[in-house]
Amino acid sequence: MNPLTVEYINLARERIAAHVHKTPLLTSSSIDSGLDGEVFFKCENFQKVGAFKARGACNALLSRQIEEIARGVVTHSSGNAAQGLAYAAQVCGVPAYIVMPKTTTAVKVEATKGYGASVTFCEPTLASREEVSRQLQLETGAVFVHPYNDYDVMAGQGTVALEILEQVDGLDAVLCPIGGGGLISGISTVIKSLSPNTEVIGVEPEGAAEALLSLQRGEITAVEGPKSIAEGLLSTVGTRCFPVIQQNVDRIVTVSDGEIRGAMRTLFERMKLVVEASGAATFAALEAQKVSLKGKRVAVVLSGGNTNFLGGE
Amino acid sequence: MNPLTVEYINLARERIAAHVHKTPLLTSSSIDSGLDGEVFFKCENFQKVGAFKARGACNALLSRQIEEIARGVVTHSSGNAAQGLAYAAQVCGVPAYIVMPKTTTAVKVEATKGYGASVTFCEPTLASREEVSRQLQLETGAVFVHPYNDYDVMAGQGTVALEILEQVDGLDAVLCPIGGGGLISGISTVIKSLSPNTEVIGVEPEGAAEALLSLQRGEITAVEGPKSIAEGLLSTVGTRCFPVIQQNVDRIVTVSDGEIRGAMRTLFERMKLVVEASGAATFAALEAQKVSLKGKRVAVVLSGGNTNFLGGE
Structure with missing residues (x-):
C-alpha cells in the first residue's frame, strides 16, 4: 500500500529541514520574453551535494x-x-x-x-x-537504501514541490525529469493534491524514454542500452514509482542530447547557472518547444549541477 | 568637488530600483569549512546584463x-x-x-x-x-557616458554595498575588484560611512596592478601593457575614482591568472555559479590566502558572469 501523501511529504519536510536548503526559484526576463511566457527555475543545483538527492x-x-x-x-x-x-x-x-x-x-x-x-x-x-x-x-x-524505489526517498524528493507551491502561484505546469522516477513521484503527489489544475509533465532523454514506453505499454518496460548525456536519467522506473506516475503524471515529453546541450548553454550564458545534463532536460523541453510556454506560467526543476568544469576565458 | 556620499548613493538606489535586481548574497558551508571563516558571495553575475555595470x-x-x-x-x-x-x-x-x-x-x-x-x-x-x-x-x-570616471556611475555601483549591509551584519571585510575604480569608489564610500570598522580590500590582477602602483606613488600611474585573463580589470584608474580610493580603501592585494582560474573553478564546482575572470578575482584572493579568512566574516563581490560557455559532459 502506497503511503505517499502530502501529509507524509510534509513530515519529511520537517524531518530534513535542518539539513537541506530551501532552494531559490529564479526567473530571467530575457528567457521569458524569448519564449513568451513565464518560467520559474527551481534551483536544486544549489542543493546540498549539488542535487535534489x-x-x-x-x-x-x-x-x-x-x-x-x-x-x-x-x-x-x-x-x-x-x-x-x-x-x-x-x-x-x-x-x-x-x-x-x-x-x-x-x-x-x-x-x-x-x-x-x-x-x-x-x-x-x-x-x-x-x-x-x-x-x-x-x-x-x-x-x-535504494536511490529511488523507496517511499521515504520519494517523500523527501517531493519536498521540492512543497517549496515551489510556496514560492509561486497559479502555475500552469511543472516540468520534472524522470530517471528512476523518485523525484516525479514525490512532486506529482504534491502537485495533484494541492494544485490539481497544474499539469505535471515528465521529461526524458530520447535515448532513454523508459517511463514513456512503460506508460504506453501499461507495465514497466526497460529500454535496451539506454543512452544519453543525461546520465542521471538512464535508470529503469521503480516498481513503487510506476503506479504513482501512472496516476499523477499528465504526459511525458522527450528531448535529444543536442537539445539538452543547448539548454545547458542557455542556462550558463543567460542565467549564469551551472546545471548538469540531467538537470537541464526540463528546460530543454521548453526551449525546443516540446512544451509550449506561450502565455503560461511554468516551473522547471533544475535537478542538479554536478558537471565537469571546462570553463576558461 | 566630490558629490559621492551615502545620501547620493541612496538616491541612486531609488532611481534604479525598478530596473536592476537586488542580487542574492550566497554562502557555501563547504567553502566556509575549508577556509575556516564565513564568506558571503554578492552575486552580481545575476544582475541585469550579467554584471554590476x-x-x-x-x-x-x-x-x-x-x-x-x-x-x-x-x-x-x-x-x-x-x-x-x-x-x-x-x-x-x-x-x-x-x-x-x-x-x-x-x-x-x-x-x-x-x-x-x-x-x-x-x-x-x-x-x-x-x-x-x-x-x-x-x-x-x-x-x-564614461564607464567609470563619472560620479553617477560610481553612485550606481555603490548600491551594491547598500544591499550587502542589509543582507549581512558584522562584516570584517569587503573584497572588491578594481579596474577603472568605479565599483570600489561607490562601495568603499558606503562601507566607510555606514560600517567604518569593515575593512575595504581592493583586488587586482598581478599583471595589471595599476591602482596599487598608483597608491604607492601617490598619483595615477599606468602599467605598460597590462595583461590578465581578467579583461575587465585592465583599465587605468579614473581621476575621479583615485581620490576616493586613496581615502577609503584600506589595502590592495594582487592575484595571478592561475589563482583566478582556480577560483572560477571552485565557484563552478562548489557553488554552481558562472563567474567571469574579473568577477572571480576577489574570491581568488581568499582562496589563495592573500587575505586570511580565518575566523572572519568577509563579503566578496562576484562582479559579473559573462564568460564563454565551454561546458559539456
Missing part, C-alpha cells in the same frame, strides 16, 4: 530508527545518489558504504569520499553492483 | 534630464560596460551608440546589439576608440 537520502535515514542504521547504510551509484546518501549518513553519524563501478570518474569518487563514505568498486554491470552491495551488507551489517 | 549605467542616464540624452548616448567598451549602457538606454528609450574594437568577439557584439544598441567598430587602440566616439557624438548629438 540530498532530500530523499536525508529523509530515508532520518525516518528510520537510529538502531536500524547504526551499523551503516549501503547503496550503489556512480552519480548524485552516492553523494546524497554519503551526506545523509554524515548527518546521522553512521557509516556509508557506496558501491561504484570502477569506471566512475575520479572526481565523483573523491566527492563521495569527501562526505566520509567508504567506496568499494565493482564491475560496471548491474549484477556486479548488486552482488558487491549484498556482500557489503553481510560483512558490515549495514542497511541497503 | 547595469547599476551605474542606469543611474547615469536616469539622473540626467531626458532632453539631455534624447539624441542618444555613446561609450566605447568591448565588455560589460557596453551592455550596461545599451540596457540603460533601452530603459530610457533613447538610442545607444557603442564603439567596439573590431577585435571584439562576436558574442559580445551580438549581446550589445540585443539591447537595441548600434555598434560601430574601431581599431583596437585607445586613440581610435576616442576618435570614433567623438565622431559619433558630432554626427548624432548623442552624449558621451
Whole structure:
C-alpha cells in the first residue's frame, strides 16, 4: 500500500529541514520574453551535494530508527545518489558504504569520499553492483537504501514541490525529469493534491524514454542500452514509482542530447547557472518547444549541477 | 568637488530600483569549512546584463534630464560596460551608440546589439576608440557616458554595498575588484560611512596592478601593457575614482591568472555559479590566502558572469 501523501511529504519536510536548503526559484526576463511566457527555475543545483538527492537520502535515514542504521547504510551509484546518501549518513553519524563501478570518474569518487563514505568498486554491470552491495551488507551489517524505489526517498524528493507551491502561484505546469522516477513521484503527489489544475509533465532523454514506453505499454518496460548525456536519467522506473506516475503524471515529453546541450548553454550564458545534463532536460523541453510556454506560467526543476568544469576565458 | 556620499548613493538606489535586481548574497558551508571563516558571495553575475555595470549605467542616464540624452548616448567598451549602457538606454528609450574594437568577439557584439544598441567598430587602440566616439557624438548629438570616471556611475555601483549591509551584519571585510575604480569608489564610500570598522580590500590582477602602483606613488600611474585573463580589470584608474580610493580603501592585494582560474573553478564546482575572470578575482584572493579568512566574516563581490560557455559532459 502506497503511503505517499502530502501529509507524509510534509513530515519529511520537517524531518530534513535542518539539513537541506530551501532552494531559490529564479526567473530571467530575457528567457521569458524569448519564449513568451513565464518560467520559474527551481534551483536544486544549489542543493546540498549539488542535487535534489540530498532530500530523499536525508529523509530515508532520518525516518528510520537510529538502531536500524547504526551499523551503516549501503547503496550503489556512480552519480548524485552516492553523494546524497554519503551526506545523509554524515548527518546521522553512521557509516556509508557506496558501491561504484570502477569506471566512475575520479572526481565523483573523491566527492563521495569527501562526505566520509567508504567506496568499494565493482564491475560496471548491474549484477556486479548488486552482488558487491549484498556482500557489503553481510560483512558490515549495514542497511541497503535504494536511490529511488523507496517511499521515504520519494517523500523527501517531493519536498521540492512543497517549496515551489510556496514560492509561486497559479502555475500552469511543472516540468520534472524522470530517471528512476523518485523525484516525479514525490512532486506529482504534491502537485495533484494541492494544485490539481497544474499539469505535471515528465521529461526524458530520447535515448532513454523508459517511463514513456512503460506508460504506453501499461507495465514497466526497460529500454535496451539506454543512452544519453543525461546520465542521471538512464535508470529503469521503480516498481513503487510506476503506479504513482501512472496516476499523477499528465504526459511525458522527450528531448535529444543536442537539445539538452543547448539548454545547458542557455542556462550558463543567460542565467549564469551551472546545471548538469540531467538537470537541464526540463528546460530543454521548453526551449525546443516540446512544451509550449506561450502565455503560461511554468516551473522547471533544475535537478542538479554536478558537471565537469571546462570553463576558461 | 566630490558629490559621492551615502545620501547620493541612496538616491541612486531609488532611481534604479525598478530596473536592476537586488542580487542574492550566497554562502557555501563547504567553502566556509575549508577556509575556516564565513564568506558571503554578492552575486552580481545575476544582475541585469550579467554584471554590476547595469547599476551605474542606469543611474547615469536616469539622473540626467531626458532632453539631455534624447539624441542618444555613446561609450566605447568591448565588455560589460557596453551592455550596461545599451540596457540603460533601452530603459530610457533613447538610442545607444557603442564603439567596439573590431577585435571584439562576436558574442559580445551580438549581446550589445540585443539591447537595441548600434555598434560601430574601431581599431583596437585607445586613440581610435576616442576618435570614433567623438565622431559619433558630432554626427548624432548623442552624449558621451564614461564607464567609470563619472560620479553617477560610481553612485550606481555603490548600491551594491547598500544591499550587502542589509543582507549581512558584522562584516570584517569587503573584497572588491578594481579596474577603472568605479565599483570600489561607490562601495568603499558606503562601507566607510555606514560600517567604518569593515575593512575595504581592493583586488587586482598581478599583471595589471595599476591602482596599487598608483597608491604607492601617490598619483595615477599606468602599467605598460597590462595583461590578465581578467579583461575587465585592465583599465587605468579614473581621476575621479583615485581620490576616493586613496581615502577609503584600506589595502590592495594582487592575484595571478592561475589563482583566478582556480577560483572560477571552485565557484563552478562548489557553488554552481558562472563567474567571469574579473568577477572571480576577489574570491581568488581568499582562496589563495592573500587575505586570511580565518575566523572572519568577509563579503566578496562576484562582479559579473559573462564568460564563454565551454561546458559539456
